[in-house]
Amino acid sequence: MSDLSKLKALDVEHGPADYGVSYGHVKRDEVDTSHGAILYLEDVTVSFDGFKAINRLNLDISVGELRCIIGPNGAGKTTMMDIITGKTRPTAGKVFFGQSMDLTRMAEHEIAHAGIGRKFQRPTVFEQHTVFENLELAMKMNKRVAPTLFFRLGSEQKDRIDATLRLIRLAGEEKRLAGLLSHGQKQWLEIGMLLMQEPKLLLLDEPVAGMSDAETARTAELLNELRGKHSIMVVEHDMGFVEEIARDGKVTVLHEGSVLAEGSMKQVQADERVIEVYLGR
Numbered sequence: 211m212s213d214l215s216k217l218k219a220l221d222v223e224h225g226p227a228d229y230g231v232s233y234g235h236v237k238r239d240e241v242d243t244s245h246g247a248i249l250y251l252e253d254v255t256v257s258f259d260g261f262k263a264i265n266r267l268n269l270d271i272s273v274g275e276l277r278c279i280i281g282p283n284g285a286g287k288t289t290m291m292d293i294i295t296g297k298t299r300p301t302a303g304k305v306f307f308g309q310s311m312d313l314t315r316m317a318e319h320e321i322a323h324a325g326i327g328r329k330f331q332r333p334t335v336f337e338q339h340t341v342f343e344n345l346e347l348a349m350k351m352n353k354r355v356a357p358t359l360f361f362r363l364g365s366e367q368k369d370r371i372d373a374t375l376r377l378i379r380l381a382g383e384e385k386r387l388a389g390l391l392s393h394g395q396k397q398w399l400e401i402g403m404l405l406m407q408e409p410k411l412l413l414l415d416e417p418v419a420g421m422s423d424a425e426t427a428r429t430a431e432l433l434n435e436l437r438g439k440h441s442i443m444v445v446e447h448d449m450g451f452v453e454e455i456a457r458d459g460k461v462t463v464l465h466e467g468s469v470l471a472e473g474s475m476k477q478v479q480a481d482e483r484v485i486e487v488y489l490g491r
């Protein structure tokens with residue numbers, strides 16, 4: 211992908227963050243989380259030519275929760291994320307962001323704009339730009355205010371970038387070209403770019419796929435630092451990693467498009483139905 215098309219994709223997919231008047235933004239609509247839920251799916255079904263990839267799926271995520279989603283290949287994890295981000299429309303069911311935003315009626319860019327940030331499996335950073343510039347671009351991206359890209363950074367914005375650099379383990383690497391980073395570092399940079407846009411809900415699709423053990427461990431640390439500060443949904447196959455980040459939180463096991471089990475990692479690991487699905491017994 212060229213840098214220009216990536217810029218456009220970032221613009222459309224992630225939408226702008228809310229930086230108040232300094233960038234001349236209109237404040238984006240607040241998500242109504244007064245009942246404690248940031249996201250809920252009720253009886254959601256998606257059929258592809260009669261095949262139900264998602265079958266009466268019910269799920270809700272609380273504000274500030276870090277929810278792990280696991281499940282064997284073909285369980286419907288990616289399709290579920292596609293529904294949340296508006297890429298795929300459900301055949302039936304409700305999908306709400308907070309109390310009042312009906313995601314089934316919103317376009318992909320509107321959903322991104324409302325504050326749902328998604329990280330796909332493969333990192334998409336601007337390889338010809340430095341680490342710092344990548345974070346800066348992500349922060350300034352605003353499709354409604356074209357000249358935003360040319361605004362000078364204030365000290366507050368620089369501080370935010372510095373804090374993000376520390377969080378994503380790239381402090382000291384800010385002048386490096388993103389294209390020269392390791393796979394793991396690129397993944398962290400992309401998480402940082404999403405965070406610069408202050409998402410209300412962060413969706414991470416297999417964030418440690420292809421990472422070394424050391425990178426995986428550092429990614430677990432990073433996510434544990436985000437715990438409680440952001441609402442995050444992580445889809446992951448690496449069970450060791452899931453154990454590290456799930457702690458005492460809820461893990462949801464998907465199977466054939468529905469929730470098979472939900473509970474702490476210990477609970478779902480001990481669940482006979484889960485064992486059967488994973489071991490094929």
Ligand SMILES: Nc1ncnc2c1ncn2[C@@H]1O[C@H](COP(=O)(O)OP(=O)(O)OP(=O)(O)O)[C@@H](O)[C@H]1O
Nearest residue numbers: 258261262263281282283284285286287288289290
């Ligand atoms: N556009 C589509 N048309 C037809 N079938 C589809 C389509 N997208 C997904 N499917 C099917 O729906 C099911 C769920 O797929 P999905 O990719 O959501 O699973 P997953 O849990 O993400 O799997 P994996 O862990 O392998 O990524 C699979 O059987 C898949 O073949």
